[in-house]
Amino acid sequence: METSQIIQCVPNFSEGRDQVKIEKIIENFRNKQGVKLLDYSSDEDHNRLVVTLVGEPIKVKEAVVAAVGTAIELIDLNVHEGQHPRMGAVDVIPFIPLKGMTVEDAVSLSKEAAKEIYEKFDMPSFLYEKSASATHRENLASLRKGQFEKMAEKVKSEEFKPDFGSDIHPTAGIVAIGARMPLVAFNVNLDTNNFEIADKIAKNVRHLSGGLRYVKAIGISMEDRNMTQVSMNLTDYTKTPLYRAFELIRIEAKRYGVNVVGSEVIGLVPMDALIQTAEYYLGIEAFSSNQVLEKRLME
Amino acid sequence: METSQIIQCVPNFSEGRDQVKIEKIIENFRNKQGVKLLDYSSDEDHNRLVVTLVGEPIKVKEAVVAAVGTAIELIDLNVHEGQHPRMGAVDVIPFIPLKGMTVEDAVSLSKEAAKEIYEKFDMPSFLYEKSASATHRENLASLRKGQFEKMAEKVKSEEFKPDFGSDIHPTAGIVAIGARMPLVAFNVNLDTNNFEIADKIAKNVRHLSGGLRYVKAIGISMEDRNMTQVSMNLTDYTKTPLYRAFELIRIEAKRYGVNVVGSEVIGLVPMDALIQTAEYYLGIEAFSSNQVLEKRLME
Numbered sequence: 091m092e093t094s095q096i097i098q099c100v101p102n103f104s105e106g107r108d109q110v111k112i113e114k115i116i117e118n119f120r121n122k123q124g125v126k127l128l129d130y131s132s133d134e135d136h137n138r139l140v141v142t143l144v145g146e147p148i149k150v151k152e153a154v155v156a157a158v159g160t161a162i163e164l165i166d167l168n169v170h171e172g173q174h175p176r177m178g179a180v181d182v183i184p185f186i187p188l189k190g191m192t193v194e195d196a197v198s199l200s201k202e203a204a205k206e207i208y209e210k211f212d213m214p215s216f217l218y219e220k221s222a223s224a225t226h227r228e229n230l231a232s233l234r235k236g237q238f239e240k241m242a243e244k245v246k247s248e249e250f251k252p253d254f255g256s257d258i259h260p261t262a263g264i265v266a267i268g269a270r271m272p273l274v275a276f277n278v279n280l281d282t283n284n285f286e287i288a289d290k291i292a293k294n295v296r297h298l299s300g301g302l303r304y305v306k307a308i309g310i311s312m313e314d315r316n317m318t319q320v321s322m323n324l325t326d327y328t329k330t331p332l333y334r335a336f337e338l339i340r341i342e343a344k345r346y347g348v349n350v351v352g353s354e355v356i357g358l359v360p361m362d363a364l365i366q367t368a369e370y371y372l373g374i375e376a377f378s379s380n381q382v383l384e385k386r387l388m389e
Numbered sequence: 390m391e392t393s394q395i396i397q398c399v400p401n402f403s404e405g406r407d408q409v410k411i412e413k414i415i416e417n418f419r420n421k422q423g424v425k426l427l428d429y430s431s432d433e434d435h436n437r438l439v440v441t442l443v444g445e446p447i448k449v450k451e452a453v454v455a456a457v458g459t460a461i462e463l464i465d466l467n468v469h470e471g472q473h474p475r476m477g478a479v480d481v482i483p484f485i486p487l488k489g490m491t492v493e494d495a496v497s498l499s500k501e502a503a504k505e506i507y508e509k510f511d512m513p514s515f516l517y518e519k520s521a522s523a524t525h526r527e528n529l530a531s532l533r534k535g536q537f538e539k540m541a542e543k544v545k546s547e548e549f550k551p552d553f554g555s556d557i558h559p560t561a562g563i564v565a566i567g568a569r570m571p572l573v574a575f576n577v578n579l580d581t582n583n584f585e586i587a588d589k590i591a592k593n594v595r596h597l598s599g600g601l602r603y604v605k606a607i608g609i610s611m612e613d614r615n616m617t618q619v620s621m622n623l624t625d626y627t628k629t630p631l632y633r634a635f636e637l638i639r640i641e642a643k644r645y646g647v648n649v650v651g652s653e654v655i656g657l658v659p660m661d662a663l664i665q666t667a668e669y670y671l672g673i674e675a676f677s678s679n680q681v682l683e684k685r686l687m688e
Contacts, residue, residue, distance in 0.1 A: 096686060122402065144686070159665060187502070189686060328635075336671050352672040361660060361683045367667035372635050373651040375578075383571065384660045385396060388687055 095149045096189040097196060098272070101154055102181045103139040103161050104134040104170050110275050111164045112139055116189035118157035124149030137172025138181070144188065147195070151203050153211065154183060158265070162211050166261040167238040177234045177241050179262035185269045188360075197271035199222045205269040212256025214245070214264045221248065221268035223253055230266055238263045267328045274324040274363055275331055275356035277310070277337045282348045285311045288318035293344045295320065295335060303337065317351070329340040361385075394541050394641060396446045396495060397571070401452055401480045402438040402460050403469055405431040410463045411438055417456035423448030436471025437480070443487065446494070450502050454509065455562070461510050465560040476540050477532045484568045487659075490514035495568035496520045503566040513544070513554025513563045520537045520567035523554055529565055537562045572621040573662055574655035575631055576609070581647045584610045587617035593641045594619065594634060599639065603629035609611040611663040616650070625660065630673040633668045660684075 105111050112132050119127040132139040142159075143150055158180045165179035183203065186227035187196040197220050204215040206219040222228040226249065236244050241258050244250050258264045280288055289309030293299045296307035304326040320339055324330055340350045362379060369377050377386055404410050413430050418426040423445035424471035430440040440456075442449055447572055457479045464478035482502065486495040494518050503514040521527040525548065540557050543549050555561045579587055588608030592598045603625040607669050609618040639649045661678060668676050678684055681688050 188682065190421075265519050292513050294482075311548070332671060334665070352671070352674050353678055354674050355680060357680065358682045358685060359680055361681050363679065364660075364667040365663050367671060368631070368663040370671040372631060374668060377654055381654060381656065381658055382489065382660050382663065383657045383688070384683065388656060388683070 093148055094190045095195070096144055096187050097191065097199065098186040099141075099143045099150050099154055100122045100184045100186070101143075101157065101182065103141070103157075103163050103165070104137065104167060104172070104176045104181055105139050105161070106137040106172065111272045112165060115139065115157050115160050117142065118153050118160055119143055121148065125153045125253065129287050135172065135173075136172045136174035138174050138176070139153065139172065147191065147199050150185075151199055151206075153317050155203060155206050158183075158207050159211055162213060162259070162262040165262045168261060170238070175231075175234050175237050177236075177238050177263050178213070178259075178265040180213075180265050181234075182218075182230060183268075184267045186272050187269070187270065193220050193269055193271060197371045200269045203209050204233050207265070207267070208254035211259075211262075212255070213259050213262055214252040214257065214357055216250070216266050217253040217264045218266040219268040219270040233266050270359055271304075271326040271328065272358070274327045274332065274359050275322070276324055276335065276353045277319050277356065278336060279312070279315075279319045279354070280320065280343060280348050281317055281344070282317045283311070283313075283316045284346075284348075285309055285318055287343075287346045287348055288320055291339055291342045291346075291348075291359050292320045292322075296322075297337050301336060305335050318355075326344075327366070328361065331370065332363055332365045333367050390528055394446055394494070395443055395623050396449050396498065397485040397487050398440075398442045398449050398482065399451055399485070400440050400442075400456065400482045401410070402436050402440070402456075402464070403436065403466060403471070403478050403480055404460070404464050404473065405435050405436040413458050413463060414438065414456050415440070417440055417459055418452050421448065422453050424452045432473075434471065435473035436469065437473045437475070438518075444628075445651065446490065448496050449484075450498055452504075453661045454502060454505050457482075457512065458510055461512060461558070461561040466562045467560060469537070472534050474530075474536050476535075476537050477512070477558075477564040478565050480533075481513075481517075481529060482564060482566045484566075485571050486568070487571065492519050492568055492570060499568045501567050503564075506566070507553035507562065510561075511554070512558050512561055512656050513551040513556065515549070515563065515567040516552040516567050517563045518567040518569040523595045551590050570625040570627065571657070571659055573626045573631065573658050574621070575623055575634065575658075576620045576653045576655065577635060577649055578614075578651045579617045579619065579638075579642060579647050579655070580650045581617055581645070582610070582612075582615045583606055583645075584649075586645045586647055587619055588643075589620075590638055590647075591619045595621075595635045601629045601634060604634050623662075626659065626665070627638050630665045630669070631662055632663050632666045 129142040161179045185196045200221045292307040292309040295301040306323040428441040461480045461621040497672040499520045570629045591606040594600040609620045
C-alpha cells in the first residue's frame, strides 16, 4: 500500500448468525480501490460481526458509510438477541490513525462519517473516545448502557443527546463513532499464583481506580503456569508508554514481595511503542523515528 | 521499493577531486532500474568518493561492477595522493543485507561480484568481513596495511594471497569485497569530563581488548557539554545487541564512580535492534517482529 495516509477502521455490526446478511455487509469492503479488508469474524452467541479494514481515509470512510446503509436495510434491533451489549444495527465505528495522520485527522474523518450516516440514512450517532463532545461521553460502555431497548428514552436526556440526530432510528438504533489510538494489548507476568495480588496490582495501575491515564487492567490467573498476570489495554501508548506501565507494576508488586517475571504483547503493536521503550531504557537523546531503517525503506 | 530483497552497497572509490571523473563513476548508478542512489560524497583531502546504494541484489551488483570498470579506466593509483589509506582504484565494496536476505546471501553476492570484477577487468580482490576466507583477513585495516605502494609485495605472502587473482592490477591495485551487517553507531554518555575514564571503559567493552565480540569503541571528550562518551560501532547488532553494550558500560563505569547519563544513535538503525531492546527490558516472551504494525503495512 503506497499511500501517505493509512487509517484502520473496525466497524461492529449486530449480525453474527445469518451468513447471507453478513456477506451482503462484507460485500461493501471487497474489491474497493484504496480499501483492504484485513479480517472479519462473526460470532453466533454474540450475534455480532467485527470487521477490520485499512486503507486511504476517504475510501475507508466511503466503504463504511455504504456498509452502514446495507446494515440498516438488513438488521432490525427490535428482534435482535445476543450476549454482547449493543445499541445499533451498526453498533460502533472506531477510526484508528495508523500512518501519516494525527488523531485529530481521524477525529475529523469520524465526524464526516457520522454526518453522512445521519444525512443519508437518518441514523443518529454519539461521537465517542477522542471525538467525544464531553468527557462523560468518551467511554463506549457508558454510552451503550441500557442498550437498544432503553436508548429511545436515554437520548432524551441532555447528558446523552446524540451528536447527530435527536431520536433513535426505529429499527437501527444509534451508533457510536469516533477516533481512537491503536490499542496495545500488553500483559505483565507475576511470580505469584495469588490472584488477589494480581487483581490488586491491576487496580493500582489502571486509570479507573487511580492509576495511569491510558491503562485498562485486570488481574488474571494463569493456572497452567502457576502464576498470575496483569492484563492491560494501553489505550494511548503515545501518552502512557509501555515502560511506564511495566515499571509501575514492578513497583506495586514489590510491596507484596512479588516480582515481575516477563511480559507479552498480544497482536499488533505500533513500531513507535517499541522505539519509546528503547529510548527510555537506553536514555537515547534526540532520536527520530526517521532513523529507523525500515521507515526509510518504506519511502 | 516493492521488492522482496533489498541490499545496500557502499563502494569507496579513490577519486575525490576531479568532478568530471566522479560524475563518470556516479553515472553508473543513475537511472538504473532496481537501483537507488541514496547518497554520494567526495572529499578532497581524503581524495575519496563514498557512494551509498540500495536496491535489488543482482541489479546493485551489476551497477557496482560497471562502476568498477569506469574507475579502473580513470584512476591510476601510482599518482594518487590523499589522507585516507587506500589500496585500490575502487578500494572497498561492502554489501549489507537490509531486507529479505541473510548475511549468507550477501556473502554469495559479494563473491559473485569479486569473480566478475576479476574476470572482466583483471582486478584482484580480498574477500573481507563475513566473506573472508580466514579470520586474519576479516579486518579491512589489516588487509589494507601498507597501502597500494606495498601491496605488490604483500600479495606474494601466503597470508595475504588475493582470493581472486594473484598479482595486483598495475594501476588499480586491489579491492576488498565482502558482506557485513549494517553498523549501528551507538554512543553512551558519561557524567565525567575525565577522558581517561571514558577511554578505559571503551577499552573494557570493545572486542579488540577483551570486551564484546561485535563492539568497536573509543573514548571521546565532549568539551562543550563537560562530559565524555564511549563512542561505539556495533558491527553485528543481532549478536551483540545495544542493551548488552549499554549495560556493560554501566557496570564498568560503576568502578570509577561514574554514571551513564544518556546515549545517542547516529544515523540509521534497523528496527530489529530497537525491538531487541524493548524485548530485553520488558522481558517480552515470544515476540515476533511480524507483530509490528508497520511491518504488516509494508506487506
